[in-house]
Amino acid sequence: MSELKELIQTADWKTEKHVPAIEAPDKIKKGExxxxxxxxGKEIPHPNTTEHHISWAALYFLPDGxxxxxxxxxxxxxxxxxxxxxxxxxxxxxxxxxxxxxKTEKSGTLLAVSYCNIHGLWQNSKKIEVA
Ligand code: FE2
Numbered sequence: 001m002s003e004l005k006e007l008i009q010t011a012d013w014k015t016e017k018h019v020p021a022i023e024a025p026d027k028i029k030k031g032e033x034x035x036x037x038x039x040x041g042k043e044i045p046h047p048n049t050t051e052h053h054i055s056w057a058a059l060y061f062l063p064d065g066x067x068x069x070x071x072x073x074x075x076x077x078x079x080x081x082x083x084x085x086x087x088x089x090x091x092x093x094x095x096x097x098x099x100x101x102x103k104t105e106k107s108g109t110l111l112a113v114s115y116c117n118i119h120g121l122w123q124n125s126k127k128i129e130v131a
Contacts, residue, residue: 013043019122020123022125023038028128029130036110038059041054048093048096050088054077060072060113107128109128
């Protein structure tokens with residue numbers, strides 16, 4: 001039997017264009033609203049064409065010592081050049097970057113997953129500490 005967790009790949013986001021880069025402060029104050037940005041292809045751009053693109057990303061937060069993650073946001077990247085004229089003709093493209101705002105009174109780990117339409121699922125994580 002295949003497990004979904006076995007299909008989610010990871011690597012260094014600086015050398016692997018599919019891995020979501022998570023930008024967030026290392027330390028925050030209790031209850032402070034902080035901006036979190038998830039970017040796919042931050043260092044090495046991922047192709048963005050009708051045939052090959054990042055379809056979506058999702059961001060979760062797992063408080064330290066807890067079992068279940070909270071979904072912070074889910075982001076659809078919907079335009080990849082397609083039009084009635086055919087593939088790569090619209091000149092309209094959504095870049096795979098999303099920002100949201102989180103507040104928490106708990107330290108924990110941000111987890112991001114992204115989906116490439118031909119290279120599957122990729123993940124990354126980042127600790128966030130509440131002072
Ligand atoms: Fe890809």
